[in-house]
Amino acid sequence: xxxxxxxxxxIAVIGAGIVGCAVACTLSMEGRPVLLLDRAAPATAGASFGxxxxxxxxxxxxxxxxxxxxxxxxxxxxxxGALDIPLRRVxxxxxxxxxxxxAAFRQEANxxxxxxxxxxxxxxxxxxxxxxxxxxxxxxRGHYSVWFGTGALERAARAATHARRLEVRTAPAPADLxxxxxxxxxxxxxxxxxxxxxxxxxxxxxxxxxxxxGAMERGATVRRANVRELRPCGDKIEIVTDTDRFxxxxxxxxxxxxxxxxxxxxxxxxxxxxxxxxxxxxxDHQPVVDAPIxxxxxxxxxxxxxxxxxxxxxxxxxxxxxxxxxxxPARLRAKLRALGYRCEPDGPSWMGPRxxxxxxxxxxxxxxxxxxxxxxxxxQHLGLTLSGPTxxxxxxxxxxxxxxxxxxxxxxxxxxRLT
Numbered sequence: 073x074x075x076x077x078x079x080x081x082x083i084a085v086i087g088a089g090i091v092g093c094a095v096a097c098t099l100s101m102e103g104r105p106v107l108l109l110d111r112a113a114p115a116t117a118g119a120s121f122g123x124x125x126x127x128x129x130x131x132x133x134x135x136x137x138x139x140x141x142x143x144x145x146x147x148x149x150x151x152x153g154a155l156d157i158p159l160r161r162v163x164x165x166x167x168x169x170x171x172x173x174x175a176a177f178r179q180e181a182n183x184x185x186x187x188x189x190x191x192x193x194x195x196x197x198x199x200x201x202x203x204x205x206x207x208x209x210x211x212x213r214g215h216y217s218v219w220f221g222t223g224a225l226e227r228a229a230r231a232a233t234h235a236r237r238l239e240v241r242t243a244p245a246p247a248d249l250x251x252x253x254x255x256x257x258x259x260x261x262x263x264x265x266x267x268x269x270x271x272x273x274x275x276x277x278x279x280x281x282x283x284x285x286g287a288m289e290r291g292a293t294v295r296r297a298n299v300r301e302l303r304p305c306g307d308k309i310e311i312v313t314d315t316d317r318f319x320x321x322x323x324x325x326x327x328x329x330x331x332x333x334x335x336x337x338x339x340x341x342x343x344x345x346x347x348x349x350x351x352x353x354x355x356d357h358q359p360v361v362d363a364p365i366x367x368x369x370x371x372x373x374x375x376x377x378x379x380x381x382x383x384x385x386x387x388x389x390x391x392x393x394x395x396x397x398x399x400x401p402a403r404l405r406a407k408l409r410a411l412g413y414r415c416e417p418d419g420p421s422w423m424g425p426r427x428x429x430x431x432x433x434x435x436x437x438x439x440x441x442x443x444x445x446x447x448x449x450x451x452q453h454l455g456l457t458l459s460g461p462t463x464x465x466x467x468x469x470x471x472x473x474x475x476x477x478x479x480x481x482x483x484x485x486x487x488x489r490l491t
Contacts, residue, residue, distance in 0.1 A: 081321030092326035098463035100290035115280030132187035134432035171430035185481035196460025204286030228263035256412025346425030
């Protein structure tokens with residue numbers, strides 16, 4: 073098999089989160105035989121079930137920045153911020169943090185790599201859901217960012233200027249919306265922006281399930297299996313699960329934070345960190361507006377979903393296997409009450425691991441010397457957002473087409489090769 077070609081036969085997509093389901097659906101629509109593998113049902117084992125549902129076409133700029141590096145302490149949970157790095161993890165996180173700092177000084181170049189995918193995201197997801205008859209799950213009404221108190225107008229103006237520099241469209245938020253937000257939060261001064269090109273979904277898990285169903289309607293098979301290892305097997309890929317092993321012509325790794333050991337046999341280093349987020353839900357609560365609201369000062373996002381609101385926050389680096397921190401949903405609920413939402417002090421919450429590479433760029437590509445081993449990992453906060461564009465890119469690679477977006481910057485070899 074020569075570089076750039078893909079062998080005939082089944083394509084195993086490993087991981088049934090939103091990215092894996094989008095990949096499986098897109099490949100199936102192109103007539104490829106697909107086997108979708110995950111230890112759990114679609115969108116139940118990782119971050120896809122609980123994300124805030126925001127299709128964030130405005131987030132064209134990766135998170136690592138010089139400003140954050142030099143003032144990160146202001147964002148710490150201890151100071152009522154969203155960022156939590158437990159002291160016990162600082163030493164083990166040091167290599168990842170060092171790469172984050174390097175990426176902060178490359179933010180402009182990394183933005184040029186990421187922005188084309190992000191800008192295309194709402195159109196891509198809209199098209200994909202349309203192909204399976206589920207456009208009802210998507211709302212293209214933009215989103216709003218608001219700021220409170222002294223300096224709110226200046227902060228909104230700076231955000232608008234920054235957005236223009238990044239070629240992100242904004243407009244002033246309507247006065248009646250700002251009045252409603254101010255009244256609910258008992259604030260006298262509020263400023264806001266509308267981002268018209270973003271979108272949201274009514275249920276992130278249902279989007280993934282719909283994509284998996286769309287794949288099955290086109291001949292794909294969905295199988296519950298805990299994939300432990302991938303190995304080269306001649307010109308095929310051997311898949312080792314808890315119960316058996318078998319070979320496929322092609323494999324696409326989309327397993328989120330569980331991806332690194334699956335890629336290791338092919339020399340690929342994927343320094344993924346489980347950047348954990350939390351959400352709480354407000355059942356039968358009317359939204360302020362039928363669009364997400366980002367409370368920028370409070371580091372909270374509230375999205376209207378089917379028969380409920382979902383509020384989300386936090387960037388927690390406690391490690392994949394650490395138990396949820398009960399302080400975070402409690403604080404999130406208190407913030408929502410302070411913003412005027414009807415939110416009980418106690419109730420169910422969710423925590424999930426966002427698969428994050430230190431430069432906040434995704435990993436999309438193929439293994440060197442094994443063109444039938446592809447990967448789509450490390451989508452950080454943008455798994456839902458980038459699911460459509462990523463699926464299109466993987467389909468391009470499988471078909472040996474020139475990718476519709478440049479992907480060299482997403483090659484995992486940027487992190488070095490495992491020996």
